[in-house]
Amino acid sequence: MSDMTVIDPLTDDLISRFSPNVELDSRPGYTGIIVLTSALVDVFSYLKDQLGFDYLSSVTAFDDYPEDQFEIVYHLFKTIGGNGVELKVLTTREDPVVPSVTSLYPGADFQEREIWDMYGIHFSGHHDLRRLLMWEGFAGYPLRKDWIEPLFEEDVKPFKNRWPEGRGFHKENTNPFSDNVQYPKEFDPSGFSTETDESLYQALTADLPIENDELGTDRLVVNIGPQHPSTHGVFRMSAVLEGETVVALKPVLGYMHRNHEKIGERNTFLQNMPFTDRLDYLSSMSNNFGYATTIEKLMGVQPPERAEYLRVMMAELTRIASHTMSIGFLLNDLGAFFTPSLYALEERELILDIFESVSGSRMMCNYFRFGGVVRDISSEDLAKVKYMVEERLPRKIDDLDRYLTDNEIVRSRCEGVGVLTAEDAIGFSAAGPILRASGVPYDIRRADPYSIYDRFDFDVCYRNHGDVYDRYLVRLDEIRQSLRILKQVIDQMPSEGPVMSGKVQYQGKVPAGEAYGRVEGPRGELGFYVVSDGKLNPKRYHVRAPSMINLTGLERMCVGGKIADAVTVLGSVDIVLGEVDR
Amino acid sequence: MNGFGIVKGLFVTIGHFFSTYFADHFGPKTEKLKRGTLEAGGLFTVQYPEESVNIPEEFRVIPFLVYTLDESGQRKYRCTACGICAKVCPTQCIWITRKKDEATGKPVPESAEFYIDIDKCMNCGSCAEFCPFDAIKMDHDYRIASYTRGETHIYNKERLGKPLEYYAKIRPGNYSQEEAERAAKAQPVRTD
Numbered sequence: 169m170s171d172m173t174v175i176d177p178l179t180d181d182l183i184s185r186f187s188p189n190v191e192l193d194s195r196p197g198y199t200g201i202i203v204l205t206s207a208l209v210d211v212f213s214y215l216k217d218q219l220g221f222d223y224l225s226s227v228t229a230f231d232d233y234p235e236d237q238f239e240i241v242y243h244l245f246k247t248i249g250g251n252g253v254e255l256k257v258l259t260t261r262e263d264p265v266v267p268s269v270t271s272l273y274p275g276a277d278f279q280e281r282e283i284w285d286m287y288g289i290h291f292s293g294h295h296d297l298r299r300l301l302m303w304e305g306f307a308g309y310p311l312r313k314d315w316i317e318p319l320f321e322e323d324v325k326p327f328k329n330r331w332p333e334g335r336g337f338h339k340e341n342t343n344p345f346s347d348n349v350q351y352p353k354e355f356d357p358s359g360f361s362t363e364t365d366e367s368l369y370q371a372l373t374a375d376l377p378i379e380n381d382e383l384g385t386d387r388l389v390v391n392i393g394p395q396h397p398s399t400h401g402v403f404r405m406s407a408v409l410e411g412e413t414v415v416a417l418k419p420v421l422g423y424m425h426r427n428h429e430k431i432g433e434r435n436t437f438l439q440n441m442p443f444t445d446r447l448d449y450l451s452s453m454s455n456n457f458g459y460a461t462t463i464e465k466l467m468g469v470q471p472p473e474r475a476e477y478l479r480v481m482m483a484e485l486t487r488i489a490s491h492t493m494s495i496g497f498l499l500n501d502l503g504a505f506f507t508p509s510l511y512a513l514e515e516r517e518l519i520l521d522i523f524e525s526v527s528g529s530r531m532m533c534n535y536f537r538f539g540g541v542v543r544d545i546s547s548e549d550l551a552k553v554k555y556m557v558e559e560r561l562p563r564k565i566d567d568l569d570r571y572l573t574d575n576e577i578v579r580s581r582c583e584g585v586g587v588l589t590a591e592d593a594i595g596f597s598a599a600g601p602i603l604r605a606s607g608v609p610y611d612i613r614r615a616d617p618y619s620i621y622d623r624f625d626f627d628v629c630y631r632n633h634g635d636v637y638d639r640y641l642v643r644l645d646e647i648r649q650s651l652r653i654l655k656q657v658i659d660q661m662p663s664e665g666p667v668m669s670g671k672v673q674y675q676g677k678v679p680a681g682e683a684y685g686r687v688e689g690p691r692g693e694l695g696f697y698v699v700s701d702g703k704l705n706p707k708r709y710h711v712r713a714p715s716m717i718n719l720t721g722l723e724r725m726c727v728g729g730k731i732a733d734a735v736t737v738l739g740s741v742d743i744v745l746g747e748v749d750r
Numbered sequence: 751m752n753g754f755g756i757v758k759g760l761f762v763t764i765g766h767f768f769s770t771y772f773a774d775h776f777g778p779k780t781e782k783l784k785r786g787t788l789e790a791g792g793l794f795t796v797q798y799p800e801e802s803v804n805i806p807e808e809f810r811v812i813p814f815l816v817y818t819l820d821e822s823g824q825r826k827y828r829c830t831a832c833g834i835c836a837k838v839c840p841t842q843c844i845w846i847t848r849k850k851d852e853a854t855g856k857p858v859p860e861s862a863e864f865y866i867d868i869d870k871c872m873n874c875g876s877c878a879e880f881c882p883f884d885a886i887k888m889d890h891d892y893r894i895a896s897y898t899r900g901e902t903h904i905y906n907k908e909r910l911g912k913p914l915e916y917y918a919k920i921r922p923g924n925y926s927q928e929e930a931e932r933a934a935k936a937q938p939v940r941t942d
Binding site: 321327329330333335336338435439440441442443446507511514518525526527529532534552555560567571572573577578579672674675 | 845888
């Protein structure tokens with residue numbers, strides 16, 4: 169069912185080596201290896217040092233409510249490509265403690281903090297275990313199944329009162345305080361302090377050496393954001409400066425937190441599709457692709473030929489739109505006020521016109537279904553795509569190249585700034601252009617092909633310096649490679665045929681089991697971990713958001729540089745706050 | 751040579767500037783009508799609200815309920831209150847009550863009330879996609895700003911209703927295809 173089952177020799181090896189601390193997850197539909205907490209770090213060191221599983225893709229937890237059990241699920245891959253391995257650790261709901269793996273894989277940092285935040289699972293040995301998305305002082309752990317949100321209606325959708333009784337109302341109007349505020353039972357609002365940044369500032373200065381008193385300089389804490397034009401949304405960087413040099417920096421996330429995963433667990437499988445659009449709202453087709461691929465793994469359906477080509481076409485167009493926009497707004501951050509980004513937006517608008525015509529919406533496409541796509545592309549739109557791909561876009565990308573690449577100001581601001589070495593990039597689980605600009609040619613389209621990417625001829629773009637300039641160049645190269653894929657798609661696509669295997673059902677059956685599907689989105693590895701128990705709604709729905717995990721390495725990229733360069737580095741990481749904060 | 755890259759870049763902006771200027775002032779007048787499209791010459795930006803973009807047929811905002819007028823001028827909705835749209839709606843913004851026969855008290859296939867909370871509606875189009883009776887469709891009218899929220903944003907059946915002719919006008923392709931399917935279904939099945 170999942171591609172994890174083919175690693176049998178590895179499983180045997182692990183079991184024989186670490187027995188009885190390691191066993192196979194034998195539940196039907198489940199894959200992976202269950203490891204005891206006591207042996208976790210040993211198993212991880214063995215996997216990393218001996219077997220070469222150097223890339224920790226995703227860490228997430230799963231609440232087995234009403235059973236007294238949490239599962240922490242790790243997905244490991246090799247940056248040289250191939251299948252991954254899935255490890256699980258079980259812990260009790262009463263006293264959930266798991267050893268942290270951040271010493272081996274620094275990329276687990278934010279993900280473990282998120283699990284602590286959402287599930288209250290304590291990671292012993294984590295150097296900075298604070299809440300990631302919710303604020304300090306928040307009562308409860310939102311993703312636990314027995315946690316109930318304000319304005320709670322029912323456990324799962326569809327809500328029963330919508331039909332046949334029906335009654336139109338705003339839920340918040342039914343609250344006696346006529347506000348969205350509703351406190352949990354054990355929470356006393358009068359005892360709530362707004363001085364919650366203390367722990368953040370402590371964490372910021374904890375690792376720093378004693379101040380150099382000889383020169384009499386003071387360290388200065390500067391908060392950039394949450395309302396700052398360079399952060400592309402509500403994102404905050406808390407930095408410690410010595411003069412103009414950054415000595416410590418921590419991103420603060422969660423200003424736009426909507427608890428996408430909780431919403432996803434209330435929804436039916438299909439209802440999640442339009443919500444995935446809202447994750448990374450600049451590349452909704454990619455998000456649809458990832459989610460559809462994952463659920464198709466569970467359901468065991470295969471989209472028809474034409475639908476596969478349409479999917480690849482849309483995903484690559486999304487990549488072009490997203491990368492052009494990313495390049496444009498990087499220049500905005502550098503101070504080239506809006507001229508480059510408007511040239512970039514022009515092409516994006518034309519691509520969005522195609523999306524609008526095909527799917528009905530420019531940004532929130534909701535175009536994919538399990539086993540196909542919603543509707544076929546019309547011949548006029550196909551002609552438009554053809555014109556864009558073969559005539560217009562190559563010309564315009566060359567134009568952008570000519571305009572920016574050799575510009576001395578761009579080069580002096582970008583070259584050598586925000587360097588991330590290959591080891592760091594892999595360690596911090598960076599993905600997409602960030603990883604490839606650091607000299608790691610890791611692209612899921614090539615390393616672990618999904619859909620029909622194995623049929624196309626394209627290069628994995630990479631550069632070796634790992635600085636902001638190389639990230640820009642990698643994005644430019646990737647646009648050209650996407651155009652190359654698109655040309656092949658247009659040539660090879662069957663001229664007609666169904667775009668949906670079977671009839672799309674609004675409450676389709678998804679067999680019990682788990683699946684981890686991943687696609688190469690414009691920002692990197694977009695993974696979905698879904699657990700189904702055979703009912704209408706997913707039991708666990710987790711998104712491995714590339715933007716968020718790319719931020720793990722932000723401190724490493726910024727420290728030692730000037731504070732003005734932190735803005736450039738953030739621009740080159742290309743975050744989308746919908747995905748960072750979910 | 752230092753500074754050459756900037757000069758090269760400036761030629762690109764100058765090129766854009768002049769091509770825009772000449773196309774708008776000396777080019778054919780039709781170019782202005784094509785702003786924001788592939789054929790656009792001159793200024794690319796659409797000068798809303800003086801101009802507006804052409805919206806494609808599949809464009810979707812806020813559902814509406816299709817009705818026809820009967821002989822006495824009464825609205826006859828296609829909706830049968832089956833409730834699929836309310837079940838499939840990701841934000842659960844649809845409420846339906848089914849009408850009951852006044853004499854017998856038995857439910858009849860018609861909705862008594864139909865509400866959509868457009869504050870919640872995320873324009874995903876699932877209701878229109880899964881409606882088996884072609885009764886609920888996505889609108890093209892995106893000018894829906896208003897001064898208040900609350901009750902004014904809970905659209906009732908009256909507010910949601912739009913005539914079939916309107917649907918045929920905004921989505922001619924979909925309309926003719928659906929009508930053809932209906933006609934094919936309505937044809938008597940041969941029993942020989």
